[in-house]
Amino acid sequence: MPYNFERAWPKDETLAWEIVHQSAIDMEANGRKQWDTSYPPHEKIAQDIREGNGYALRLDGETVGYAAVTFGVEPSYEQLKGKWKSTLPYATIHRLAVALSNRGKGLARLILTEAERLCRQRGVRSLRIDTNHDNAEMLHLLDSTGFKRCGMCYYERDGKQTERIAFEKVTRF
Template sequence: MDSMQTLFRPARPTDFDAVFRILRGAAKTMVAKGRQQWDEHYPAKADLQADFNLGIGYVIEENAEVVAYAAISFRGEPAYDVLEGHWLSDMPYAVVHRMAVLHAALGRGHARHIFSEVERLCREREVGSIRIDTNYDNVEMLSLVRHLGFIYCGKVYYQRGTTEKTERLAFEKRL
């Protein structure tokens, strides 16, 4: 990101299409690699619209192009209330969901940049913890969160469809 101009900011309605293309591109890459986290149905436009409606979507712009996205919420995550394991803290936390980087912008540190901004947002709000979950086969995210000092805390489950439950590995970092 040396000569590139980057900006982290809240997502705007005009970012919707670019963000959706980033999310769908990441989902297609996961499917192509045989990964189980995202697929042709998730994340859907409705998931992204909910992020935008709640005001929890954030983007990174690189030279005026949206190249990365994350949903960053301070409202909690209901699935985290029934963790199979133990969280590091009982304090309020930020949660990061639906993080993706434009394929052409991979390897430029955007995911790390998002996490550093999440830490900044936490400090501004006096929130002392960040939680995230990911799939067992999302090797890039697993490597990143471990490198950034997140600690494995257990498993959470999400309802997908009417019968299927999906398991995710849950991590927390105290600030």
């Protein structure tokens, strides 16, 4: 299947947000607490793209997936309740989503593979991500792709502290 995983541009912002928002609506409809109709907001996707951290997965030229891949310190990971597998510089994946019409095709796995490629290109061996305890599909995906559970991280949202399971994958070059 011909695909590209490439930096998203301002012209991609609306579609990227729609893909993420569809996933948020689906999570909320299925009783999952990680995302809802107010989070992630459109402005967060716009910020990812503006800062060069937003990436689009295109299948046959059509944008079917989105993720933010950042390099550098993730503040919520500094207070991990647990232990990271490494102290190496790392990249973080946030807001990974696949269009509902393209689910079940291995595209989320492909996004993880491509994020690892971005890490290799920059000489970064550690990749981190977190998810909610009720996101069964993401938990399975991370467990099956070599990510290891490291502990719990916390985010402030709407004046409340939310807990996420933090994962790390340390790769070889």
